[in-house]
Amino acid sequence: VNAAAASRAYDAVDLRRMHVPHTPMQVPPGYAIFREGDPATRLFLVASGAIKLYKLMPDGRRQVLCFHFAGDLFGMADDTGYSCTAETLGPSRLLQFARVEGFPGLDRIMYLTAIRELVAAQEQMLLLGRKTAREKVATFLSMLSQRLEQRGLPPSPVHLPMSRADIADCLGLTIETVSRTLSQLKREKVIGLPAADQAVVLDGVRLAGLAEGGG
């Protein structure tokens, strides 16, 4: 197992050795194996061919997250469903099997944390690759606000303990563009900026809309 775990490529022999029941499937080119939001019930191993994973924005902008080739595992997700769409590039053979998450305690927490970090990273790739400066800053503020809400705290004001340089390097912008964009959102009464390290969300719906590319 360790030898297999240390490498990156797996195959049907590995699955049999680990007593993992699996079903082979043959898939035509351009076929969607699963779509973003589908309940995540299965994992897949590429036996041959190639797969792309991607995310879409409402207006059709697309971010391809990665490509998978023979030996690669894909389809990991948390209980909110698949975080992206998987589509074949050419005719491919896959092995599908049920997701098994039996392990308990800290191991499980670490696994789930890794999955969530990965899902967040995919969202960030969409931001970095396909969003405008305005959308990036709106997303950044909206996410911080939502994070507060998830923890049962008021969604505003949002504390910004990081410098403009940190925000810029997070969003793939310069500090000047971050500053200008924040000022712009302030002028438009979407947010308030009582201090450099504090943002008040005046119109959360609008902010979330801007983050997704809405007007």
Place this chain on the structure above:
Amino acid sequence: VNAAAASRAYDAVDLRRMHVPHTPMQVPPGYAIFREGDPATRLFLVASGAIKLYKLMPDGRRQVLCFHFAGDLFGMADDTGYSCTAETLGPSRLLQFARVEGFPGLDRIMYLTAIRELVAAQEQMLLLGRKTAREKVATFLSMLSQRLEQRGLPPSPVHLPMSRADIADCLGLTIETVSRTLSQLKREKVIGLPAADQAVVLDGVRLAGLAEGGG
């Protein structure tokens, strides 16, 4: 445990309940908890304060990957060491504990796969946020070539089963820019393009250098 696993925020109580030995630490602002490449021996839980994770390019360009606040776990890595640097934003309290990876079989493979996907996603964030079109395309080709080598195959030619649109959407560019950049690398004899779906790596060292921002 499930209740804890379903939420995102953890604390010292969770660790004690799971019998995880941990050490509290107080950290000043701007302190590097670990650096990219350090051997990854420990995991951290933010008790208070805030943390940024980032990657650097040789010339100093920086990509901030994410911010972590109270309740967040960070420090997961594979056996190649930490994939990024962790630094405090302000004075922070952390709980540190040893990484435990006892679980066997498919569970372990899935965990390691998730970690590797995450590390790859972080690399892609650096690409999307901070690299030029030329560097992006060079990285893309170089990674595909290296992937072949890792599997014991010749590093060239590289098969490109995906369309230019897929490559563009992967790199955060347009198909025109991808096409122009490939042509440019071809003119400079860094690669050859005998067919649209096949690239020959003529100067792998140069290509890898271009990917990292070298001339």
Place this chain on the structure above:
DNA sequence: CGATGCCTTGACCAACCTCAAGTGGCGTGG
């Protein structure tokens, strides 16, 4: 042999970056 789809190339344009100056808050020291 024409149609189609994908790729390439060119000319122009705009979003964001660069460079530069100005503002404001805060800590220090006179």
Place this chain on the structure above:
DNA sequence: CCACGCCACTTGAGGTTGGTCAAGGCATCG
């Protein structure tokens, strides 16, 4: 208590990279 300097942030003017729009090449497939 106020003046000063420092540093981060803001704002402005102009430039560059990569995007947009458009035309042309080339292979595949009826």
